Amino acid sequence: MVNKLREWNWKKEHVSLVAGNHDAVKIIALAKKYGSDKTAVHDLSFSLRRGEILGLVGPNGAGKTTTLKCIIGLVRPTAGNIWVEGNPAGSREARAAIAYIPETPLLYDDLTVTEHLKFVAMAYRVPQKRAIQRIDQLLRDFELEEEKDETPLAFSRGMRRKLSVVCALVHDAPVLLVDEPFTGLDPHAVWTLKKWLRRARAEGRSVLLSTHMLGIAEELCDRFLILHQGRKIAEGTLAELRELPKLSGRTEASLEEVFISLTNPNPEFGESKME
Numbered sequence: 001m002v003n004k005l006r007e008w009n010w011k012k013e014h015v016s017l018v019a020g021n022h023d024a025v026k027i028i029a030l031a032k033k034y035g036s037d038k039t040a041v042h043d044l045s046f047s048l049r050r051g052e053i054l055g056l057v058g059p060n061g062a063g064k065t066t067t068l069k070c071i072i073g074l075v076r077p078t079a080g081n082i083w084v085e086g087n088p089a090g091s092r093e094a095r096a097a098i099a100y101i102p103e104t105p106l107l108y109d110d111l112t113v114t115e116h117l118k119f120v121a122m123a124y125r126v127p128q129k130r131a132i133q134r135i136d137q138l139l140r141d142f143e144l145e146e147e148k149d150e151t152p153l154a155f156s157r158g159m160r161r162k163l164s165v166v167c168a169l170v171h172d173a174p175v176l177l178v179d180e181p182f183t184g185l186d187p188h189a190v191w192t193l194k195k196w197l198r199r200a201r202a203e204g205r206s207v208l209l210s211t212h213m214l215g216i217a218e219e220l221c222d223r224f225l226i227l228h229q230g231r232k233i234a235e236g237t238l239a240e241l242r243e244l245p246k247l248s249g250r251t252e253a254s255l256e257e258v259f260i261s262l263t264n265p266n267p268e269f270g271e272s273k274m275e
């Protein structure tokens, strides 16, 4: 009996370790090749912990969007394993656990703002009363009330982005994957989105935020993962990143300074930016 219990406990622990039950997202040795010669992501492993905002930063073409798309299941990895809340990426359970703000807003030109939000609420089975409350709150918070019956056909770039953002916030998915969500938003909307992301974290939900806006990332994120040419070159809190040898003891360095030092092949460039 005792042996059986031990065996069962070991199996449970082993399964949860393998399946990544301890993390919101667990990625092991992810690689993605487009065609035969373009390797966008190499041997990437990391975890998004429960209740954290993890900043995914890196120069253009570093592989951030590819990584997010692999987690969602929109892109099939060439190698590696990904679990979302313990479920294999791409499975129905994994998809249901994710709210996604894509790099390029995907909107329906025939649906009004409210119809977009109701459609997402229905797809994620948000109870009707809760959906109505949430939609009203989002329209108010993101100052979209006047446009609620309009279609996005004539929307500005920033308005399209706002609609894409609120669509992802209608439901309470435990994992938020957000790809450059601040681009084109006005300062009110930036402030509001930061508030909603912080609230998600306070509720124990997890956010993977890909962005070039390093000031906002520094303000919001608990930890950072720096990608360069498809490889992870650093991971940790800002304090931990400042300890890296390339930072030569610059204990006050901003995330921008850390980023420049780690990703620019010319060290003088980093130095001159920091004077």
Ligand SMILES: Nc1ncnc2c1ncn2[C@@H]1O[C@H](COP(=O)(O)OP(=O)(O)OP(=O)(O)O)[C@@H](O)[C@H]1O
Residues within 6 Å of the ligand: 034, 038, 039, 040, 058, 059, 060, 061, 062, 063, 064, 065, 066, 067, 103
């Ligand atoms: N569908 C595709 N077909 C071929 N190559 C692709 C495809 N999508 C991305 N790539 C290439 O993969 C690499 C990583 O692209 P990705 O979009 O993941 O980078 P990113 O870090 O999101 O960049 P950015 O900061 O510009 O958004 C780039 O070299 C890009 O050209």
Ligand SMILES: [Mg+2]
Residues within 6 Å of the ligand: 064, 065, 066, 103, 179
């Ligand atoms: Mg991208």
